[in-house]
Amino acid sequence: MSRSRLLFGTLAGLIIVAGLIAAPFGLKPYGIYILTLWAVTTIAAIGLNLTLGYAGQVSLAQGAFVGIGAYAAALLTTKGWPLGAAYLVAGVSCFGIGWLLGYPALRVQHHYLAFVTLAFATLAYLVFRNEEWITGGIYGLSNIPRPNLFGYLLRTPRDFYYFCLANLALVSLAAWWLIRSPWGRAFVALRENPVRALSLGVDTRRYTLMAFALGAGLGGISGVLYAPLVQYIDPTPFSLLLSLNLLLMVIVGGSGYFFGPFLGAMIAVLLPEWLQAASKYYLFYYAAFVMVLLIVSPSGIIGFFERRLAAARKAAAPPVPPMAEAKVAP
Amino acid sequence: MADFIQLLVAGLATGGIYALVAIGFTLLWQTSQTINFAQGEFVMLPAFFMLTAMSVFAVPFWGAVAIGIVVSAIVLGVLFKRLLVDPMLRHGVLPLAIATMALALFLKEAVKDFYSAEAQPFPPLAAATNVSIFGAAVALQSLIVVAIAVSAVVALQLFLNRTQTGRRMQATAQNPTVARILGIPVERMIMLAFVTNAVLAALASALVTPIYLAKFSNGEYLGIAAFIAAIVGGFNQVRGAIVGGLLLGVIDNFAAAYLSAQYRAALPLVLLIVVILFRPQGLLGRVEERTV
Amino acid sequence: MTTVLEVRDLSKHFGGIHAVNSVSFDVNEGEILGIIGPNGSGKSTLFNCILGQLHPSSGEVRLDGRAVTGMRPCDLNRLGVSRTFQLLQVFPELTVRENLILAAQEHRGSMVSRLFGARDAGLSGDADRMIEFFRLAHVADEKAGALSYGQQKLLDAAMAFMAGPRLVLLDEPAGGVNLTMLANLRDRLEAINREEGATFVVIEHNMEFVMALCSRIVVLAEGRIIAEGNPADVRRDPKVMEAYLGH
Numbered sequence: 001m002s003r004s005r006l007l008f009g010t011l012a013g014l015i016i017v018a019g020l021i022a023a024p025f026g027l028k029p030y031g032i033y034i035l036t037l038w039a040v041t042t043i044a045a046i047g048l049n050l051t052l053g054y055a056g057q058v059s060l061a062q063g064a065f066v067g068i069g070a071y072a073a074a075l076l077t078t079k080g081w082p083l084g085a086a087y088l089v090a091g092v093s094c095f096g097i098g099w100l101l102g103y104p105a106l107r108v109q110h111h112y113l114a115f116v117t118l119a120f121a122t123l124a125y126l127v128f129r130n131e132e133w134i135t136g137g138i139y140g141l142s143n144i145p146r147p148n149l150f151g152y153l154l155r156t157p158r159d160f161y162y163f164c165l166a167n168l169a170l171v172s173l174a175a176w177w178l179i180r181s182p183w184g185r186a187f188v189a190l191r192e193n194p195v196r197a198l199s200l201g202v203d204t205r206r207y208t209l210m211a212f213a214l215g216a217g218l219g220g221i222s223g224v225l226y227a228p229l230v231q232y233i234d235p236t237p238f239s240l241l242l243s244l245n246l247l248l249m250v251i252v253g254g255s256g257y258f259f260g261p262f263l264g265a266m267i268a269v270l271l272p273e274w275l276q277a278a279s280k281y282y283l284f285y286y287a288a289f290v291m292v293l294l295i296v297s298p299s300g301i302i303g304f305f306e307r308r309l310a311a312a313r314k315a316a317a318p319p320v321p322p323m324a325e326a327k328v329a330p
Numbered sequence: 331m332a333d334f335i336q337l338l339v340a341g342l343a344t345g346g347i348y349a350l351v352a353i354g355f356t357l358l359w360q361t362s363q364t365i366n367f368a369q370g371e372f373v374m375l376p377a378f379f380m381l382t383a384m385s386v387f388a389v390p391f392w393g394a395v396a397i398g399i400v401v402s403a404i405v406l407g408v409l410f411k412r413l414l415v416d417p418m419l420r421h422g423v424l425p426l427a428i429a430t431m432a433l434a435l436f437l438k439e440a441v442k443d444f445y446s447a448e449a450q451p452f453p454p455l456a457a458a459t460n461v462s463i464f465g466a467a468v469a470l471q472s473l474i475v476v477a478i479a480v481s482a483v484v485a486l487q488l489f490l491n492r493t494q495t496g497r498r499m500q501a502t503a504q505n506p507t508v509a510r511i512l513g514i515p516v517e518r519m520i521m522l523a524f525v526t527n528a529v530l531a532a533l534a535s536a537l538v539t540p541i542y543l544a545k546f547s548n549g550e551y552l553g554i555a556a557f558i559a560a561i562v563g564g565f566n567q568v569r570g571a572i573v574g575g576l577l578l579g580v581i582d583n584f585a586a587a588y589l590s591a592q593y594r595a596a597l598p599l600v601l602l603i604v605v606i607l608f609r610p611q612g613l614l615g616r617v618e619e620r621t622v
Numbered sequence: 623m624t625t626v627l628e629v630r631d632l633s634k635h636f637g638g639i640h641a642v643n644s645v646s647f648d649v650n651e652g653e654i655l656g657i658i659g660p661n662g663s664g665k666s667t668l669f670n671c672i673l674g675q676l677h678p679s680s681g682e683v684r685l686d687g688r689a690v691t692g693m694r695p696c697d698l699n700r701l702g703v704s705r706t707f708q709l710l711q712v713f714p715e716l717t718v719r720e721n722l723i724l725a726a727q728e729h730r731g732s733m734v735s736r737l738f739g740a741r742d743a744g745l746s747g748d749a750d751r752m753i754e755f756f757r758l759a760h761v762a763d764e765k766a767g768a769l770s771y772g773q774q775k776l777l778d779a780a781m782a783f784m785a786g787p788r789l790v791l792l793d794e795p796a797g798g799v800n801l802t803m804l805a806n807l808r809d810r811l812e813a814i815n816r817e818e819g820a821t822f823v824v825i826e827h828n829m830e831f832v833m834a835l836c837s838r839i840v841v842l843a844e845g846r847i848i849a850e851g852n853p854a855d856v857r858r859d860p861k862v863m864e865a866y867l868g869h
Contacts, residue, residue, distance in 0.1 A: 056424065058424065058427060058428065104606055104607045104610070105606055107610070111365060111423070111427070112561075112606055112610065114365070114427065115557050115558075115561060115602065115606070116602070116603060116606055118554065118557070119554070119558075119599040119600075119602045119603055120599075120603070122554065122595070122599055123596055123599050123600070126592065126593065126595060126596055129592075130592040130593065178737070180741060181736065181737050181738075181739075181741060182723075182727045182736040182737075182739075182741070182742075182743045183733075183736060183737050185716070185720060185723065185724050185727065186724070186727070186728070186736075188713065188715060188716060189713055189716075189724055192713050192714070192715060193711055193713060195675070195707075195711070196707065196711040196713070197696075198694070198695040198696045198699075199673070199695050199696075199699060199704065199705050199707075200696075200699060200704070200724060200725050200728065200781065201696050201699035201700045201704075201728035201729060201785065202696055202724075202728050203696045203697075203728070204696065206733065210733070240550065244431060244435065247428065247431065248428075248431070248432065248435075251428055280443065281439070281443045283435060283439045284436065284439035284440055284443050286435075287432050287433070287435040287436035287439060288436055290429075290432040290435075291414065291429055291432045291433060291436065294418065294421075294425055294428065294429045294432065295414075295417045295418060295429070298418075298421040298422075298425040
């Protein structure tokens with residue numbers, strides 16, 4: 001990457017981060033809530049991006065994993081446990097369930113994971129709704145406390161927002177590390193050409209499974225933050241619609257791009273707010289938009305701009321001299 | 331015994347409907363690698379075409395059904411293929427599958443926003459009388475549904491096996507590349523598959539909507555039923571879709587009778603997971619050649 | 623002489639078509655074996671069956687005496703068998719160096735060590751050596767998609783050799799390559815065979831390339847072996863001429 005691009009990127013990044021930190025001072029509590037919701041949603045989207053964008057698998061269960069995380073957090077914290085316990089329980093159980101679901105599904109046909117996750121998500125919703133003794137059924141669980149960070153209670157919207165932002169930063173760092181490691185290389189191979197990847201010893205099945213299980217785990221973590229954010233949960237938000245929304249936001253942002261989930265989550269969270277005027281029909285327009293976007297640019301918004309940029313750069317650059325094949329004389 | 335027969339007939343009725351939907355779904359996959367996640371909505375929508383014909387244009391019931399089928403063939407068959415599938419196919423199987431998910435949401439919201447969010451009554455196919463079979467009181471409605479579904483399936487099988495066009499479509503479904511080499515107009519056959527799917531879905535719509543009433547959210551449940559039926563039966567065979575559909579219908583009805591209402595919907599889902607775990611090729615499917 | 627690969631009575635049918643019909647042959651250590659035959663004689667199917675890409679209908683494949691029939695390609699690769707493909711398959715979005723590191727990273731350590739260990743899995747040195755050997759130094763940091771076809775072919779071959787494999791199967795390595803590049807490719811393959819003692823099997827249509835490169839040749843026609851021997855003998859064999867001309 002050229003020096004000027006790196007400089008520009010870093011500068012833009014710093015401005016955005018500064019903006020995110022300063023934002024709550026200019027917003028009312030509801031605005032801070034929306035921003036926090038964005039941060040929490042992005043974590044789930046990053047997870048799904050691993051599954052969809054890097055391993056090329058459709059998961060329709062991310063919403064269910066968020067639900068599992070949320071209920072885990074709600075149950076533990078209302079009984080007096082620290083939020084840290086919820087991270088552990090949610091992360092490990094979602095990762096494990098991801099592995100259990102993915103292993104048989106991927107063993108056979110690659111498109112079966114979509115159906116297995118669809119079935120699981122529907123089952124999970126049924127359990128959330130019916131098992132009153134644990135989930136409170138349709139009455140839900142209320143009075144979910146905000147977390148306690150080393151004795152400091154993160155009560156105010158702004159405090160909790162910074163907590164979630166910090167979580168997002170950590171998750172982003174971890175995801176960035178993953179993509180840059182040999183695993184990231186294996187994911188590119190598996191996405192671009194799984195047959196070739198296999199012939200090079202890349203265990204495509206295991207990497208895909210890992211991506212799915214990790215994605216599920218991140219969904220759980222997202223849920224762990226969602227519960228104290230809204231402080232009351234019931235099954236309604238964790239239906240198939242959530243899974244579909246998460247999928248669509250990863251696609252719209254740009255699946256397989258690092259910043260895709262951030263952009264997609266922003267659009268998905270802010271859209272209903274902006275379209276309050278026409279908001280009655282906003283899902284209809286959103287669905288239409290997604291279809292058109294997919295036809296024009298299946299790699300989402302970021303993909304669209306990346307292609308435009310590449311085309312512009314190619315048009316502006318001087319013609320490249322033919323590759324010096326003559327140099328390679330025997 | 332009487333209960334058993336009642337449940338069985340009701341199960342076959344529901345199963346026949348599922349079979350119709352699953353067959354179309356399988357045909358789309360076989361001929362063009364299209365996984366249509368909007369299949370449920372394809373069954374939800376035609377009922378609204380029919381209702382519109384009846385309420386706005388005052389067309390009598392059976393005429394409305396016919397109109398609904400024709401409109402569905404055009405909108406959910408031809409337009410679907412031309413406007414969504416063709417542009418998306420070049421991007422691959424996965425993007426197309428996701429596009430159909432967006433389509434499902436689109437159709438659902440369209441009906442909710444522009445027709446009604448309330449469930450609409452839909453005329454039944456027959457009077458609500460019972461017929462006695464081996465001492466059991468079986469709803470006439472169920473029998474008629476079974477009759478129509480069975481006729482449709484039989485007609486389809488005859489078409490696929492006895493007519494030249496039908497055999498060509500089968501060849502296209504089994505191996506489009508070879509079919510092309512053999513001079514079969516593959517593009518036309520694929521379009522035919524899409525239209526067939528739309529017609530079957532519209533028929534299923536007329537059969538199932540009297541029971542569930544016309545509501546924009548019907549597609550969710552019907553879609554899942556179609557996927558389960560297709561996979562349980564064997565994703566690469568039309569016969570599999572039929573068996574899967576019937577089996578699912580029967581299991582569903584017996585589950586409703588003997589399991590708690592809350593978990594009735596869980597049984598088909600568990601069935602799906604079990605089949606994928608232990609017999610992923612489905613009951614009638616062949617183990618597919620490993621390509622990786 | 624050790625036998626690296628034994629293929630016994632390998633068959634593959636698709637419905638009524640016998641793409642590969644009871645094929646048996648050995649590959650000895652250090653040799654370059656060529657497999658030739660007219661179009662449709664089953665060469666690629668044979669490769670795919672040996673490499674686990676297809677399940678053979680019957681027959682056995684042994685690597686160093688160990689049964690590997692139908693093993694998954696990634697597991698077989700980790701046992702030391704690698705391949706190139708007829709249709710060029712490098713990873714266009716990765717750089718040349720990255721392609722090479724990818725080609726061997728799965729042989730280093732475990733999944734976990736690959737996540738927390740070095741970015742290059744300790745393979746930069748090996749990658750550089752390969753780049754030198756295949757004379758790709760001037761494009762080492764370019765995206766593989768930007769290379770010329772001939773250079774990509776060299777990269778493809780280099781990737782196959784990255785993990786120091788026991789056996790390499792090359793599927794039409796000379797396909798679509800110009801004369802200069804071809805001579806270069808042949809030279810590199812001979813060098814790697816000489817210096818590292820690498821054993822390979824080559825499927826090729828380019829007669830000159832095969833005859834010059836290979837020490838032994840097997841001829842396939844309609845799924846069966848019709849001739850076997852050194853290049854000079856095979857060339858003169860009437861059955862071989864008929865198989866090609868009768869086409």
